[in-house]
Amino acid sequence: xxxxxxxxxxxxxxxxxxxxxxxxxxxxxxxxxxxxxxxxxxxxxxxxxxxxxxxxxxxxxxxxxxxxxxxxxxxxxxxxxxxxxxxxxxxxxxxxxxxxxxxxxxxxxxxxxxxxxxxxxxxxxxxxxxxxxxxxxxxxxxxxxxxxxxxxxxxxxxxxxxxxxxxxxxxxxxxxxxxxxxxxxxxxxxxxxxxxxxxxxxxxxxxxxxxxxxxxxxxxxxxxxxxxxxxxxxxxxxxxxxxxxxxxxxxxxxxxxxxxxxxxxxxxxxxxxxxxxxxxxxxxxxxxxxxxxxxxxxxxxxxxxxxxxxxxxxxxxxxxxxxxxxxxxxxxxxxxxxxxxxxxxxxxxxxxxxxxxxxxxxxxxxxxxxxxxxxxxxxxxxxxxxxxxxxxxxxxxxxxxxxxxxxxxxxxxxxxxxxxxxxxxxxxxxxxxxxxxxxxxxxxxxxxxxxxxxxxxxxxxxxxxxx
RNA sequence: GCCCCCAUCGUCCAGCGGCCUAGGACGCCUGCCUUUCACGCAGGUAACACGGGUUCGAAUCCCGUUGGGGGUGCCA
Numbered sequence: 001x002x003x004x005x006x007x008x009x010x011x012x013x014x015x016x017x018x019x020x021x022x023x024x025x026x027x028x029x030x031x032x033x034x035x036x037x038x039x040x041x042x043x044x045x046x047x048x049x050x051x052x053x054x055x056x057x058x059x060x061x062x063x064x065x066x067x068x069x070x071x072x073x074x075x076x077x078x079x080x081x082x083x084x085x086x087x088x089x090x091x092x093x094x095x096x097x098x099x100x101x102x103x104x105x106x107x108x109x110x111x112x113x114x115x116x117x118x119x120x121x122x123x124x125x126x127x128x129x130x131x132x133x134x135x136x137x138x139x140x141x142x143x144x145x146x147x148x149x150x151x152x153x154x155x156x157x158x159x160x161x162x163x164x165x166x167x168x169x170x171x172x173x174x175x176x177x178x179x180x181x182x183x184x185x186x187x188x189x190x191x192x193x194x195x196x197x198x199x200x201x202x203x204x205x206x207x208x209x210x211x212x213x214x215x216x217x218x219x220x221x222x223x224x225x226x227x228x229x230x231x232x233x234x235x236x237x238x239x240x241x242x243x244x245x246x247x248x249x250x251x252x253x254x255x256x257x258x259x260x261x262x263x264x265x266x267x268x269x270x271x272x273x274x275x276x277x278x279x280x281x282x283x284x285x286x287x288x289x290x291x292x293x294x295x296x297x298x299x300x301x302x303x304x305x306x307x308x309x310x311x312x313x314x315x316x317x318x319x320x321x322x323x324x325x326x327x328x329x330x331x332x333x334x335x336x337x338x339x340x341x342x343x344x345x346x347x348x349x350x351x352x353x354x355x356x357x358x359x360x361x362x363x364x365x366x367x368x369x370x371x372x373x374x375x376x377x378x379x380x381x382x383x384x385x386x387x388x389x390x391x392x393x394x395x396x397x398x399x400x401x402x403x404x405x406x407x408x409x410x411x412x413x414x415x416x417x418x419x420x421x422x423x424x425x426x427x428x429x430x431x432x433x434x435x436x437x438x439x440x441x442x443x444x445x446x447x448x449x450x451x452x453x454x455x456x457x458x459x460x461x462x463x464x465x466x467x
Numbered sequence: 468g469c470c471c472c473c474a475u476c477g478u479c480c481a482g483c484g485g486c487c488u489a490g491g492a493c494g495c496c497u498g499c500c501u502u503u504c505a506c507g508c509a510g511g512u513a514a515c516a517c518g519g520g521u522u523c524g525a526a527u528c529c530c531g532u533u534g535g536g537g538g539u540g541c542c543a
Contacts, residue, residue, distance in 0.1 A: 008543090009543085010542070010543040012542085012543080042543060043543095044542090044543080045541095045542060045543075047542085048542085048543085101541090102540075102541080115468075115469055115470095115539095116468090116469090116539080117469070117470085117539060134541055152472070152473090155471070155472080156471095157470075157471075158470085161469075161470055161471095162470090163539085165540095166540080166541050168541085169541040170541060171541080173541090175540095175541075175542085175543090176542080176543050177543095180543090195537095196471095196472065196473090196536090196537065197537055197538070197543090198537095198538090198543080199471065199472065199537075199538080200470075200471060200472090200537075200538045200539075201538085201543085203471095222472085224472090224473080225472095225536075225537070227536080229478095231535060231536065232536075233536075233537070259479095262479065262480065262492090263479070263480090264479095264480090265480080266479075266480035266481060266491090266492095267480085267481085268481070268482095269481090269491090270480080270481060270490075270491040270492075271491085271492095272479085272480075272491080272492055272493090273492090287483095289473095289480080290472075290473055290474090291472095291473055291474065291536095292472095292473070292535090292536065292537090293478090293479065293480090294478060294479075296478055296479065296493075296494090298478080298493065298494065299478070299479065299492080299493045299494085300493095301493090302492085302493055302494090303492095303493090305506095309506075349505090352505060352506055353504070353505045353506080354505095363504095380503090380504090384503085413502085416502090417502080420502090426502075427502090428502040428503070429502080429503055432502090432503055432504090433503090436503095438503090438504085439503055439504070440503060440504035440505075441503070441504060441505090442503095442504080442505090443503085444502090444503075
């Protein structure tokens, strides 16, 4: 039997990294078993039906290379099937109408000394359908539901602990629990792979499944949650979790996918950074962890850096375009002053040093604007300009030599070395700080020779004045 | 409160009863390379939550405790 999995997000705005991870694991499972993946948008709630929300899901998935074989299907367009199912459940006695508000139900529960979760007050009351009526599923009073979860093993829920949950709202629309069961059955889903936050809904869906006589149930696998530093479930409100935002900040899709694959799963041979093809080959659903995983941007940075360094330099230059022209990143220079040929010249050196594309401007800003800023409080400045020996003399010497030195890398380098030798002090780092603003960066002289002599002289003087 | 899940270095992963004086990666620290920084290379730091069992033998199995998390909506 072909395995069929589905990624079934609710369209609640941008796709976040947790959802992307769920999609990825479904995809990995489908690919590794030669199965199929279905994309299904769970928009049973009218508030979620906005076209821009669909785009916010589809585009990032495409960018990551997570493909699907069918869909997107929309639950909203399948509503009639869900309505029919609800009707069937009412007719078969598995569900009933209820006209109590939540507050009323809670009040009754409190009065009776029952937990607030109990909702069976309208059972057997013969209530007719009406404008304020919901339909509730009548959960069995005895017995239990056993989930055979691929990742977690056997998980048991006592039926008495399950409240009579709502399967149709008072506006007539069925809730996701029914839609989920009906659609998974109709779409012949064999494996339901989703976040652990949905584990508690699974027994309800299984109960519906049996009441609807759907036969064999899919196999379930509940993924560990992705959490923030406080170990709380990643949330759109609180955490930076927009997949698209990471991508536009200069993370490569391949690196993102690689990192996501490593959250909750690891290859048996300890080789973490590897092509997706190998990951598919090694991926085993039963080897997925149970414990939640922290989404660590520091590690993402490292992985991304590896991927960037592995790029052919032409490709690196090509992909850097939005970042050097300030489309996707802050730039410190005037667009008119940007010189593509200069960036291309130093690109290979920059490529080695950045771990995201948005880090590029930091390394090349001094090449495209007249002024650089100096941070006299920074470690770099202090180390080079305060602790260094003979700094004023060195800067004066360089400035003097640069007035008529031949404006080539070799000559400039030699001139600076000469100044250092004459004073028996290190001259290269002070020169770098004065010219670029920092003590860290790409090889200096070839790049510096592309700047005007006047500009360099002015920077030498500016740095000198700060001593 | 109730239900459910989880528990190996700071973080991510390996380990599925003996190969473990617990391995890899990120981070951090040290050194080498280097006229800066980075890359690279060589080292170092650091963990089986606790308590009981089971077993000749437990990080691995069972129970409990503690801690963390998720759910508890006419959201999904």
